[in-house]
Amino acid sequence: MTLLSTRGLSRQFGGLKAVENVDFDLPEGQVRALIGPNGAGKTTYVGMLSGRIPASAGTVTFRGQDVTNMPAHQRIRAGMAYTFQITSIYGRLPVHENVALALRWRTEGDEKETAKRVADALERVGIADRAEQLAGDLSYGHQRLLEIAMGISQQPRLLILDEPTQGLADSEIEDFIKLIRGLAGEMTILLIEHNIHVVMQTADAITVLNGGQILAEGTPKEIHENAAVQAAYLGTG
């Protein structure tokens, strides 16, 4: 079953066509990586999926519903969770309150249930022992994990991760790969990622964007062997 699809999705900034005519289908339950060189339009494309950036043309369908004109906050409530490319948390609030804010609209004021789910989400990403700290005092790697905890605490149908491993140490990246694999059965994941190692280790399928258009789509193996992708992105060899 298709969870998310776009048809003819485009976005122009002045004369620049950042994303052009993208047809895309994401089946429920898949971990899909979206890759492409810098400036390929990945962030713009995902911005249109989540509602942060209005589309110039085309449609976005989520769970069978046309959400092209739906404001971002309603898309989140419809089951999309979004983590930012640049860490975006509430630095001056405690870690647990960061997560509580993410899910309070789901628990409808039941603070006990909220606290339980907050604890679960923090446990899941491995920072439960830091719940009382101010989020701004966490290390960078832990802040990224907190952001993922905020995402998964919403129990979304689709989790969008925009460059989640950017700036992480190698050991942290290995933990991240494990985390994504653990989540894979529970939710559909769209992963925008630069780190090819992470992509190869986690993705069921890969979509390659280049110059605002889809260049190739397939399994990690197919993409790895695709000559056009190698030329555009992976480098020859």
Added chain:
Amino acid sequence: MSDTRKSWSLHLAVVALLLALNFVLPEYHHGNLARVMVLACYAMGYNMLFGYTGLLSLGHALFFASGMYGMSLTVQHLGWSAGPAMLVGLAGGLAMSLAVGLLSLRTAGVAFMIVTLMFAQAGYLAVLYFGEYTRGDEGFVIQKASRQIMGIDLSDPMNRYLAALILFAACMLITLRVVQTGFGRVLVAIRENEERTRMLGYDVHRHKLLAILLSGTMSAAAGAGYGLLFGYAGATFASVQYSIFPLLWVLLGGAGTVLGPFIGTLFMFYLIDLSSDISTAYMLIAGVTLVLLTLFAPQGLVGELRRRAVRWLP
């Protein structure tokens, strides 16, 4: 004891203390404190928007004056009694904050400050323009006979103090309750990181609008109360000066704290009062003190207290 319980106990204790002071304060300070309590309601209204939601308005005098004139003009020209006239003041503040909110929230940051400032200036000029009714700068006195609610004479110092305390307690406990709810926490989240809050699934615009309504109506309650208790309405209360005052009070006392606005108002009131005893250049003394406070307690008095010692303060 949970933090919530501690907060309620503390704030109810403050109300009890103020009630006790009614019976022991000398006449001069008794009158001052009544005035400070009403002005603190204005500061609390301002704090809801500035301190908790992070929206800096430079036009709150418009809401204060809406309450004041909504109340006093209906008493003066329509001959309504004080109770219903208070409600007119509140309704005036609500309507005005809805109009200003819908328009000004299309902007953010500095533009929001300018737009609110302009609306307030328009309000001030309107008060002058309709001088036939408002008597402009000179203002008008609300007759003693009109200042009664259910037969209680509000010009009597004791009654006035108690009425001010009731208004104050209502505003403070409403604020305390709001900041403990999910709604209040979302306001803080908007202040801290608006885009993140939107992308967590909250309608940021709706929350901001509700914050303006609450803030504007509370400010209007203060304006209406001030006119009624102290018997005077004048254009000064609609001027830019009265938009700046609540900002100062809140900054001094601690933005985003429930008690801060009251402490800030009290502090500033007595700072000017005491320094004017010492010298005619009292604004200089007040100014230097304010600069020192901003340097050494940038989060305001209650804000510093929370940062250093009492982390659970709401």
